Amino acid sequence: NRSLDSITSRRIIHLPGLIDVHVHMREPGATHKEDFTSGTAAALAGGITMVCCMPNTTPSVVDEETLKVAQNAAKKKALCDYALFVGASADNAKSVGKLAKDAAALKMYLNCTFSTLELSDMSLWKGHFVKWPSSRPICVHAEGHTLGAVLLFVHLYGRHVHFCHVSRRDEILLIREAKEKGLKVTCEVTPHHLFLTAEDVPQEFRSVKPPLQSKEDQDALWDNMKVIDCFATDHAPHLVGEKTSKNSPPGFPGLETMLPLLLNAVNEGRLTLDDIKEKLHDNPKRIFGLPEQWDTTVEVDMDEDWVIAAETQFSKAKWTPFAGMAVRGKVQRVTLRGVDVFVNGSVVVQPGFGKDVRNEREYNKEVPTREKAAKTRIDVP
Amino acid sequence: NRSLDSITSRRIIHLPGLIDVHVHMREPGATHKEDFTSGTAAALAGGITMVCCMPNTTPSVVDEETLKVAQNAAKKKALCDYALFVGASADNAKSVGKLAKDAAALKMYLNCTFSTLELSDMSLWKGHFVKWPSSRPICVHAEGHTLGAVLLFVHLYGRHVHFCHVSRRDEILLIREAKEKGLKVTCEVTPHHLFLTAEDVPQEFRSVKPPLQSKEDQDALWDNMKVIDCFATDHAPHLVGEKTSKNSPPGFPGLETMLPLLLNAVNEGRLTLDDIKEKLHDNPKRIFGLPEQWDTTVEVDMDEDWVIAAETQFSKAKWTPFAGMAVRGKVQRVTLRGVDVFVNGSVVVQPGFGKDVRNEREYNKEVPTREKAAKTRIDVP
Numbered sequence: 001n002r003s004l005d006s007i008t009s010r011r012i013i014h015l016p017g018l019i020d021v022h023v024h025m026r027e028p029g030a031t032h033k034e035d036f037t038s039g040t041a042a043a044l045a046g047g048i049t050m051v052c053c054m055p056n057t058t059p060s061v062v063d064e065e066t067l068k069v070a071q072n073a074a075k076k077k078a079l080c081d082y083a084l085f086v087g088a089s090a091d092n093a094k095s096v097g098k099l100a101k102d103a104a105a106l107k108m109y110l111n112c113t114f115s116t117l118e119l120s121d122m123s124l125w126k127g128h129f130v131k132w133p134s135s136r137p138i139c140v141h142a143e144g145h146t147l148g149a150v151l152l153f154v155h156l157y158g159r160h161v162h163f164c165h166v167s168r169r170d171e172i173l174l175i176r177e178a179k180e181k182g183l184k185v186t187c188e189v190t191p192h193h194l195f196l197t198a199e200d201v202p203q204e205f206r207s208v209k210p211p212l213q214s215k216e217d218q219d220a221l222w223d224n225m226k227v228i229d230c231f232a233t234d235h236a237p238h239l240v241g242e243k244t245s246k247n248s249p250p251g252f253p254g255l256e257t258m259l260p261l262l263l264n265a266v267n268e269g270r271l272t273l274d275d276i277k278e279k280l281h282d283n284p285k286r287i288f289g290l291p292e293q294w295d296t297t298v299e300v301d302m303d304e305d306w307v308i309a310a311e312t313q314f315s316k317a318k319w320t321p322f323a324g325m326a327v328r329g330k331v332q333r334v335t336l337r338g339v340d341v342f343v344n345g346s347v348v349v350q351p352g353f354g355k356d357v358r359n360e361r362e363y364n365k366e367v368p369t370r371e372k373a374a375k376t377r378i379d380v381p
Numbered sequence: 382n383r384s385l386d387s388i389t390s391r392r393i394i395h396l397p398g399l400i401d402v403h404v405h406m407r408e409p410g411a412t413h414k415e416d417f418t419s420g421t422a423a424a425l426a427g428g429i430t431m432v433c434c435m436p437n438t439t440p441s442v443v444d445e446e447t448l449k450v451a452q453n454a455a456k457k458k459a460l461c462d463y464a465l466f467v468g469a470s471a472d473n474a475k476s477v478g479k480l481a482k483d484a485a486a487l488k489m490y491l492n493c494t495f496s497t498l499e500l501s502d503m504s505l506w507k508g509h510f511v512k513w514p515s516s517r518p519i520c521v522h523a524e525g526h527t528l529g530a531v532l533l534f535v536h537l538y539g540r541h542v543h544f545c546h547v548s549r550r551d552e553i554l555l556i557r558e559a560k561e562k563g564l565k566v567t568c569e570v571t572p573h574h575l576f577l578t579a580e581d582v583p584q585e586f587r588s589v590k591p592p593l594q595s596k597e598d599q600d601a602l603w604d605n606m607k608v609i610d611c612f613a614t615d616h617a618p619h620l621v622g623e624k625t626s627k628n629s630p631p632g633f634p635g636l637e638t639m640l641p642l643l644l645n646a647v648n649e650g651r652l653t654l655d656d657i658k659e660k661l662h663d664n665p666k667r668i669f670g671l672p673e674q675w676d677t678t679v680e681v682d683m684d685e686d687w688v689i690a691a692e693t694q695f696s697k698a699k700w701t702p703f704a705g706m707a708v709r710g711k712v713q714r715v716t717l718r719g720v721d722v723f724v725n726g727s728v729v730v731q732p733g734f735g736k737d738v739r740n741e742r743e744y745n746k747e748v749p750t751r752e753k754a755a756k757t758r759i760d761v762p
């Protein structure tokens with residue numbers, strides 16, 4: 001009898017380890033906002049077992065020396081697995097390619113950012129398109145017409161580009177058209193562009209790049225779910241005091257809330273578990289050439305009703321644009337490389353457990369035998 | 382003896398009728414700034430015998446009715462020959478094509494303008510690219526990354542686009558690359574971007590779109606002279622009182638001064654008369670499918686030294702960003718369809734003499750016999 005069972009009968013689902021290809025861990029340089037420990041704790045709490053970390057830190061990760069700084073911090077402090085981006089600058093097109101094997105990918109900031117990494121001048125793009133090894137994608141922050149211009153470069157130089165945080169109707173439609181015409185592109189969409197429009201967030205917290213868009217833009221993202229290759233948080237924490245200051249910095253925390261929001265959408269029939277597995281596991285692995293995390297599962301309770309709290313539990317941000325949203329679906333347990341790392345709402349693993357997946361020799365030490373791996377239960381095939 | 386002769390021996394050159402494919406005649410709607418008579422007088426004084434007039438008037442030229450309004454005004458008042466652009470709007474992609482045969486071309490305003498014609502949303506571009514007849518080009522105001530995005534559309538829909546007022550180094554280099562890769566594109570450059578940088582014009586008069594750029598950008602235009610298909614003034618007159626007001630409107634007058642500045646550049650060895658003929662006659666004709674103006678010549682004195690006055694003589698603007706520049710080379714006489722129309726500094730023809738070159742039946746009435754036409758003297762073959 002269904003109604004009698006409803007209190008105790010829960011749909012418990014096992015997902016593979018999920019991968020967020022776009023996070024800002026704020027380390028080095030702004031560890032008061034986040035660091036590799038707090039950020040990866042937020043990841044695990046959100047069912048994310050691998051993160052790709054953006055290079056717009058202080059210093060920016062643009063060469064061997066600055067990559068080493070970030071690698072050292074991550075190695076000591078990360079709780080989940082990770083790969084680190086390197087950033088394209090005006091003068092590193094010839095040299096940055098040698099870091100490709102150690103990097104998640106190359107990140108190019110092409111508009112709407114105000115960092116030393118911004119490459120607005122199109123004559124600086126070609127060098128990176130020609131020199132960056134084809135074994136790793138180029139990821140771009142390219143809003144609006146800039147996205148169109150980058151698609152031209154995809155055509156001219158015949159190489160794969162991954163578009164970060166697509167948010168507008170005309171952007172997703174143009175990517176669809178480009179894919180239909182055979183251009184080698186992939187893209188990601190953030191949970192805040194899928195679940196929020198401008199009016200949903202108080203003005204003083206609203207700043208984010210790309211901005212929260214209109215309902216029409218949001219609808220276009222959902223209508224083109226098949227065009228979206230990845231979900232990615234663009235987790236970009238700032239403190240409440242920073243957000244509410246005069247020059248409110250752009251960015252939202254997102255790691256703890258993305259998967260619950262997506263599970264809720266599954267419960268609402270707007271999405272399938274397969275979509276989640278595809279866009280947070282299969283496609284990130286394929287696009288970025290990331291290794292399988294053996295014995296890694298995310299156990300979720302599809303029937304848990306809860307309300308997103310005003311404060312993040314693990315991220316130093318201590319606020320979220322999703323505060324107060326009622327969702328059904330919750331992360332119950334995360335097992336990473338055979339070890340339970342998140343249980344009963346607590347992260348139960350020590351800093352340094354997370355591994356750099358681009359350090360292949362080190363990472364492969366951890367690969368279990370095929371027999372052991374085969375025991376991992378995944379409900380979404 | 383060369384020095385003895387120097388007072389009287391002048392190099393008198395005959396150029397064909399020159400075509401300016403980008404002018405704003407301000408009629409209908411802002412005839413205090415310019416009208417078809419004052420604007421075409423300025424054209425003839427500058428050796429221009431045919432102008433292509435932009436559609437961002439009041440009302441905008443976007444359909445049969447508004448085209449008729451502009452045609453009627455031009456027919457009564459123009460002194461030189463002309464063709465009229467139609468403008469792309471958010472909702473005329475399906476209907477505007479039927480005006481193609483009567484229009485200079487289709488103009489699309491894709492960024493950096495604040496008129497009802499602005500089409501920032503890229504999802505609005507495809508309709509125009511697909512529907513506009515291939516017999517006429519699509520001309521675009523597309524600065525920076527927008528120019529790159531339009532080049533993608535040229536690739537996706539395989540149709541010719543003409544880029545208005547290219548002004549930046551990265552723009553001209555990208556057009557060069559696109560041409561090398563076989564994309565069907567042409568472009569124009571204005572005299573103000575060739576001869577002025579931001580510091581050359583007082584702040585209160587400096588507003589223009591695209592803005593005056595850096596010396597590096599200007600040098601790149603000169604270094605890529607072969608990539609430039611047309612010179613075009615983007616003649617966009619505003620009154621002194623308007624320019625010096627708080628919201629200084631963008632735009633410079635240019636018709637009276639373009640050719641003298643180019644002749645001066647020929648005298649300085651930076652350009653050839655062939656460049657002028659190619660970019661103000663041959664290429665405009667070819668790109669826009671414009672008819673030959675028989676018995677039409679522009680007689681210039683290559684050795685006349687003069688200084689550009691503070692006030693335009695014919696344009697209602699009554700100022701010029703080129704004021705005070707010393708140039709060598711002057712328009713002496715303009716003959717249009719067998720009639721001397723500009724002689725000794727005076728326009729000597731009546732309003733209504735100018736013909737709509739897209740009104741083929743009317744225009745061809747004027748074509749003289751081959752024998753008569755053959756008598757026209759042109760020194761640049």
Ligand SMILES: [Zn+2]
Pocket residue numbers: 141164165209210
């Ligand atoms: Zn970004």
Ligand SMILES: [Zn+2]
Pocket residue numbers: 022024054234236
């Ligand atoms: Zn980001």
Ligand SMILES: [Zn+2]
Pocket residue numbers: 016281292293
């Ligand atoms: Zn897997």
Ligand SMILES: [Zn+2]
Pocket residue numbers: 014299333
């Ligand atoms: Zn389990």
Ligand SMILES: [Zn+2]
Pocket residue numbers: 522545546590591
């Ligand atoms: Zn323009």
Ligand SMILES: [Zn+2]
Pocket residue numbers: 403405435615617
């Ligand atoms: Zn213009």
Ligand SMILES: [Zn+2]
Pocket residue numbers: 397662673674
């Ligand atoms: Zn000719």
Ligand SMILES: [Zn+2]
Pocket residue numbers: 395680714
């Ligand atoms: Zn003569």
